[in-house]
Each structure stands twice: as C-alpha cells, then as structure tokens.
Amino acid sequence: xxxxxxxxxxxxxxxxxxxxxxxxxxxxxxxxxxxxxxxxxxxxxxxxxxxxxxxxxxxxxxxxxxxxxxxxxxxxxxxxxxxxxxxxxxxxxxxxxxxxxxxxxxxxxxxxxxxxxxxxxxxxxxxxxxxxxxxxxxxxxxxxxxxxxxxxxxxxxxxxxxxxxxxxxxxxxxxxxxxxxxxxxxxxxxxxxxxxxxxxxxxxxxxxxxxxxxxxxxxxxxxxxxxxxxxxxxxxxxxxxxxxxxxxxxxxxxxxxxxxxxxxxxxxxxxxxxxxxxxxxxxxxxxxxxxxxxxxxxxxxxxxxxxxxxxxxxxxxxxxxxxxxxxxxxxxxxxxxxxxxxxxxxxxxxxxxxxxxxxxxxxxxxxxxxxxxxxxxxxxxxxxxxxxxxxxxxxxxxxx
Numbered sequence: 018x019x020x021x022x023x024x025x026x027x028x029x030x031x032x033x034x035x036x037x038x039x040x041x042x043x044x045x046x047x048x049x050x051x052x053x054x055x056x057x058x059x060x061x062x063x064x065x066x067x068x069x070x071x072x073x074x075x076x077x078x079x080x081x082x083x084x085x086x087x088x089x090x091x092x093x094x095x096x097x098x099x100x101x102x103x104x105x106x107x108x109x110x111x112x113x114x115x116x117x118x119x120x121x122x123x124x125x126x127x128x129x130x131x132x133x134x135x136x137x138x139x140x141x142x143x144x145x146x147x148x149x150x151x152x153x154x155x156x157x158x159x160x161x162x163x164x165x166x167x168x169x170x171x172x173x174x175x176x177x178x179x180x181x182x183x184x185x186x187x188x189x190x191x192x193x194x195x196x197x198x199x200x201x202x203x204x205x206x207x208x209x210x211x212x213x214x215x216x217x218x219x220x221x222x223x224x225x226x227x228x229x230x231x232x233x234x235x236x237x238x239x240x241x242x243x244x245x246x247x248x249x250x251x252x253x254x255x256x257x258x259x260x261x262x263x264x265x266x267x268x269x270x271x272x273x274x275x276x277x278x279x280x281x282x283x284x285x286x287x288x289x290x291x292x293x294x295x296x297x298x299x300x301x302x303x304x305x306x307x308x309x310x311x312x313x314x315x316x317x318x319x320x321x322x323x324x325x326x327x328x329x330x331x332x333x334x335x336x337x338x339x340x341x342x343x344x345x346x347x348x349x350x351x352x353x354x355x356x357x358x359x360x361x362x363x364x365x366x367x368x369x370x371x372x373x374x375x376x377x378x379x380x381x382x383x384x385x386x387x388x389x390x391x392x393x394x395x396x397x398x399x400x401x402x403x404x405x406x407x408x409x410x411x412x413x414x415x416x417x
C-alpha cells in the first residue's frame with residue numbers, strides 16, 4: 018500500500034497538481050499508515066506532517082453536525098424546529114419559482130432542512146438568482162474582513178435568511194450555506210459563541226488543541242500554504258488571479274474566510290471556517306467511530322451517532338444530490354455523505370462509510386465495517402473529492 022501511494026503522490030506532485038499531501042489511516046484504533054510527500058510550504062521547504070495546520074473549509078461541516086447533535090440529544094433542539102425560531106429573518110421567506118417569480122414558501126425551513134441541505138439556501142453563484150443574492154452577502158462579508166466592522170456569525174445568518182431561496186424548502190437539494198446558519202443556531206440555543214461551544218463540548222474533551230477558527234502567531238509556521246494546480250493556472254485572466262505564476266500560491270480569501278487565519282474572525286463559519294491537523298481531526302473521527310466516546314470522554318451517545326451517520330435525505334433531495342456531485346452510490350444527510358450502494362459507486366466503497374471533504378482538498382472517511390478512518394491533507398484550490406482522492410481511496414480500500 019505504501020509504495021503504491023508514494024508513486025501516486027509523486028506523480029501528482031511532479032505534474033504540479035499538488036504541492037504535497039499527507040495521508041493518515043487508522044484501523045482498530047491504531048495508526049495503520051502515515052505517509053507524507055511534498056511540501057506544505059514550497060518556498061520555505063517545509064514538508065507536510067500530521068501536525069501541519071490546514072484550512073478545512075467544508076470538512077468543518079461534520080464538526081458542526083456533531084455540535085447540533087449534542088443539542089438534539091439534550092432536548093434543546095430538534096430537526097423539525099423552524100429556523101425562524103432562532104433567526105428571525107427566516108420567517109415568511111420566499112423562493113424563486115421555475116418561471117422566475119418569487120413565491121411564499123409552503124412551509125417554514127427547519128433545522129432538518131439545514132442538516133440535509135434541502136432548505137433552498139445557496140452559495141454565491143452568479144448563474145442563478147438565489148446564488149446572486151447570496152453573492153451580495155458574501156461580498157459584504159469579504160469587504161469587511163480585517164476591519165473593525167466585520168460581520169458576525171449572527172449578522173451573516175440574518176442576512177442570508179433575508180435572501181430569496183432557490184426552491185421551496187424540502188423539495189430539492191442544494192449544497193449551500195446551511196451549515197453557516199447552523200453555527201448561528203448553536204450560538205442562539207447554547208448562549209455561547211460558536212467557537213466557545215465547540216471548544217467546551219468537543220475540542221477540549223478530545224484534546225484537539227490545534228483546531229479552531231484562527232492560527233495563533235506562534236503556530237503560523239505550521240500553517241500550510243494553498244496552491245493552484247497547474248491544470249487550473251490559466252483559467253482566469255492574469256489581472257484576476259489571486260496568486261503568482263511563479264509559486265502557484267493562492268493568496269485570496271474564499272467564502273468569507275481570511276486565508277491567513279491570523280486573527281479571530283467575527284464570522285465563525287460552521288460550513289467552512291475551521292483550521293486543524295490530521296492528528297486533531299483523527300481524534301474527532303475516532304470519537305464518531307467509537308460510538309461517541311474517545312480519550313476518556315463521551316461526546317455523544319451511541320444512538321445519536323447512529324442517527325447522525327445513517328440518516329438519509331428524502332428521495333427527491335437525493336436525486337438533486339446526485340445531479341450536483343459525482344458520488345453515485347452515496348446518499349446525504351446530517352452534513353455527511355453516506356455510502357449506501359457499493360454496486361453503484363465509481364470507487365471501491367465500504368457500505369455504511371461516511372464523511373466529507375473540503376474546497377482545498379482535505380478528505381475524511383470513517384469506515385465502520387472496517388473499523389477504520391482515512392484522512393487526507395492537502396491545500397489545492399477548487400478540489401473537494403477529485404481524481405487523486407478517488408485513486409487514494411481505491412488503493413486503501415483494496416488493501417486494508
């Protein structure tokens with residue numbers, strides 16, 4: 018396995034598709050394989066390690082899901098609660114009908130809609146009316162980054178709730194800002210900042226000392242640089258590129274996240290804001306795999322973990338999920354992809370596996386049938402799950 022993975026990573030590094038990567042595999046609660054290739058910082062010559070700090074982007078979402086599950090099992094929240102109970106701008110919403118007209122929603126958006134991405138929320142997307150509306154909110158967020166007037170988690174949620182939805186809640190699936198809204202809901206229900214809730218309820222008990230919404234000055238040298246792959250280098254005009262042709266380094270901000278991660282953000286994004294390491298994230302993943310308990314602390318009950326990791330969105334929403342992702346054989350629910358049909362999957366699959374990935378390429382998969390966890394670290398723009406991820410999966414699942 019190691020030799021095959023090394024050759025694979027060397028090939029992608031050699032073609033400037035990635036600057037480097039780290040792969041960490043646990044089985045039966047122990048390290049099974051740890052492999053690093055290439056550089057987290059090419060200019061400084063700093064190699065990847067399992068303690069390299071990486072921007073998780075959407076791999077933040079499983080942690081946000083766990084935070085919501087904590088409130089659900091305490092009876093403080095339920096999936097059928099209207100979002101408007103917590104964020105007033107979600108009352109009396111409207112959505113864009115297929116003919117472009119704005120219509121009142123048939124029912125209020127619920128917490129369950131947010132967890133399953135069926136609320137009709139949108140990420141910035143100029144090709145759709147709802148996406149254009151969301152884009153205006155994110156433009157405001159990013160214009161205020163680094164100022165004394167940054168938008169807060171609550172302000173972002175309120176602004177997004179004021180946007181017209183892409184569809185009537187519950188009638189389709191759209192990957193979107195739902196997890197950002199959930200972060201604001203956690204704040205309202207718990208009475209704590211989202212970052213403090215995560216620290217108290219998840220990070221401190223599990224010993225995740227390197228996970229948070231910023232990187233302190235004394236750890237900045239461990240933060241990986243982000244890079245644009247060679248295949249994407251010339252897709253935009255030179256005057257619009259947030260990187261230099263010489264280094265391929267990406268220096269822009271995305272989705273309201275300050276790339277430097279050097280200041281505590283006012284907007285603590287539940288969908289994309291966390292930074293972590295493979296060693297830290299493995300602690301979270303092992304907690305889930307162990308039925309909610311790890312390192313001497315119980316975070317969630319076994320029944321809550323089962324619900325969190327097996328619930329599936331409706332068949333109508335699942336159809337929308339498959340239209341938007343190359344994830345045949347998987348379903349979606351509670352901010353996780355869930356492996357349900359290995360016979361339909363384009364990669365090797367362990368039935369019942371679950372996890373998610375991020376915009377810069379980090380990847381998480383728990384494989385309960387194999388009692389294993391696969392984590393991948395890289396910082397490659399516009400990646401998510403791509404060809405390298407699928408090839409790593411095939412090598413690992415064929416030999417573990």
